[in-house]
Amino acid sequence: MIKRIMIVVILVVVSAMAGGAAWLATSLPLMLPFVDNKLAAPGVEKPVKIRRDENGVAHIVAETDSDAYFALGYVHAQDRFWQMEMMRRFGAGRLAEILGGAALPSDKWMRTLGLYELAERQVKDLPAPVHGALEAYAKGVNHWLDTDLGIRTLELALLRYQPESWKPADSLLWGKIMALRLGGNWRGEALRAQIAKRIGPEKVAELWPAYPADAPVTIAAVETTVFAGLQNLPAWLFGMPMGSPQGASNVWVLAPDKSDTGNALLANDPHLGFTAPVLWYLARIDSPGLKLTGATVPGVPFHILGHNDRIAWGITSTQSDIADLFVEKTVDGDGGAYLTPDGPTPFIVRDEVIKIKDAASVPLPVRKTRHGPIISDLRPGIKAVIDDDHTVALAATYLQPGDISAAAFYELNRAENWIDFNRALAKFQGPQQNFAYADTDGNLGFLTAGALPQRGQGEGYVPTAGWTGDTDWLGIVPFAELPKLYKPTDGIIVNANNRIVAPDFRHFLGYDWAAPYRAQRIQEMLGDDESRSAIGQERIQRDVRSTLARDLLPLMLEVQAETVEEKKAVALLGKWNGVMARGKSEPLIFMSWLLELNRALYADDLGELTSSFLGGRALLVRSILTRRQHWCDDVRTEDAEEACAEILAKSLNNALKRLSSKFGKDMSDWRWGAAHRARFPNPVLGQIPLIDRLVNLEIESDGGNATVNRGAMRLNNQAAPFSHVHGAGYRAVYDLKDLKKSRYALATGQSGNPLSRHYRDQLESWRDGRMFRISSSRARSSDDEGFTLEPAN
Helix, strand or coil: CHHHHHHHHHHHHHHHHHHHHHHHHCCCCCCCCCECCEEECCCCCCCEEEEECCCCCEEEECCCHHHHHHHHHHHHHHHHHHHHHHHHHHHHCCCHHHHCHHHHHHHHHHHHHCHHHHHHHHHHHCCHHHHHHHHHHHHHHHHHHHHCCCCCCHHHHHHCCCCCCCCHHHHHHHHHHHHHHHCCCHHHHHHHHHHHHHHCHHHHHHHCCCCCCCCCCCCCCCCCCCCCCCCCCCCCCCCCCCCCCCCEEEEEEECHHHCCCCCCEEEEEEEEECCCCCCCEEEEEEECCEEEEEEECCCCCCEEEEECCCEEEEEEECCCCCEEEEEEEEECCEEEEEEECCEEEECEEEEEEEEECCEEEEEEEEEECCCCEECHHHCHHHHHCCCCCEEEEEEEHHHCCCCCHHHHHHHHCCCCCHHHHHHHHCCCCCCCEEEEEEECCCCEEEEEECCCEEECCCCCCCCEECCCCCCCEEEECCHHHCCEEECCCCCEEEECCCCCCCCCCCCCCCCCCCCCHHHHHHHHHHCCHHHCCHHHHHHHHHCCECHHHHHHHHHHCCCCCCCHHHHHHHHHHHHCCCECCCCCCHHHHHHHHHHHHHHHHHHHHHHHHHHHHCCCCHHHHHHHHHCCHHHHCCCCCCCCCCCHHHHHHHHHHHHHHHHHHHHCCCHHHCCHHHHCEEEECCCCHHHCCCHHHHHCEEEECCCCCCCCCCEEECCCCCCCCCCEEEEECEEEEEECCCHHHCEEEECCCCCCCCCCCCCCCCHHHHHHCCCEECCHHHHHHCCCCCEEEECCC
């Protein structure tokens, strides 16, 4: 009897597990109302063929461009709808509706900025063809939502709600979100102001050394600049913490005479924060007006990176200053008005209501001045550092009306030459970016596109007084006056977020250029014969030799090592070639020492602000060890004056102690990869115990913050300072001799569904720098027979 009961229980459990597995399997793009691999789609005009190759890349062949956009919306939704849903809810400030109160701070921030309102206005401003593309794409997304027979996504099943229909404004949100992320230099302004309050403007200037005079500049020669603008800083201005590594990227272009292919080569790898899945989704489209291959973003109907049949393009972040903080003075006794050069003016006020899952809604009054939204209202704690008579407004180019950036990508996808390329990007608002160009005729170029403030006084170093009008923006710099380069005489263009123009350029762009190390290394490698081929460009993208280490180690190795462990570490670093390989101990020793050295050099001055400023800061470390050695003195020890030699020894000793505590006493067992793991967290499922182990992706990786193959870290993360959290989620090498031979890499996989084999199938290949082609022949040779979207009768 007992045996029979046990058998029954086992059968029930097995059946439940099988049923659960079958239920979960319906979240894969299989449960569709197919008849002979055909799906009725009322939104298409002609049959559209969709096929996925062995890497899960979608190939779309359509007889009209509108049908191609419909199909792209459909496959985006099939593979990545949850990513799309999170994007639009994040941008609209509506995460708390489904995730609860934990998302309330994010929703308040987005509602204050009013990004969705801007996107809705943007839809109305777009030319009719662009609007039509957005509509067709939305119809494709909605057709999938209406016809999918299974679980749409695992997350929707978990959270148990029905998603709303997709709208054109939803697609436009992504551009606003990227502008916000890549145009966050205002946080640096606030941090400088807060540090200045603590240590004074003169010392703050030393913490941000000028871009080196002999470092690479993309378009012109560079001269040393002078940091200024803090002399009249009000003592009560506040700061905000700096976040994770900022958007960065590499791009370079070779002219035909620099390439052994007989035509131009263009290599590009944009760097962004890691998630599972990564931002990018690869697709090939073949329709009468679209011959596109490259990277799309789920939720957006256009190729952001890639090539058509005539040109290829790549993007890097300009690092320009496109946002400023203005301190507004409220009118005495009247919190409803603020001062302007023309006298008191009422705040523009709108009332938002944020819905929260399983809780009462929260009202949010939002105030706006002539400069932009008041952001200090979000943080009551700020009242402790600014008085009741002042508030802080954010001015940003991406918050300005008249944005038709979607039209820029619509036209860019169709561009046939340099003139078309310029005409398209003249419509791009932001965030300001660098666009590299190559065409099948062997021409190459580079331009900066996006709105840039035209300033009268001030250069956006710190928050400034909004009531005087002295630092108001005078307008936007005309596109024709932004940096451009076409057919350079040396046949090479390189940008790795380094400075793009000399300081005497007619318009101020900014001072937050990336340190020149990646650009220097790319230029070095392009100088050898191995870098003339397409494979040679892949070799450069894989490179993990650190010119930062080469720059700093001669200064750091002047340390007087005393213990056996210190001498062994110094000996290892003295012989090290600077390659940040995951199997080596030297990168771990170097980075740990550099981190401890940073703490030792300025933590005594910055106190509680140290965590906001802490990083590798190689240019600052070099500046202190060579010219500004007074920073080596610990201001907390009044009766002694420490020299840099002492600080070097102390920081090395501290680093070795930390490493011994975490990785054991045997230095030969230490490995960079043990600490430097690329981490791709799943935003929702990754928060659930046990499930997180299945959906959060990790792999040991090479590289560092300043290597071409960028393994960027958040060094102020005490728990995991060396985790690889930011880098190249997408890589491409475009061969303009034969664009079908272009090669690509994606960090995680095409699918956002953890049950799909394409959720993680690219991870190891991406880590190891392996790339693949995307072509019609590869789609035809795959096992996937594909399906056809058929017009409804």
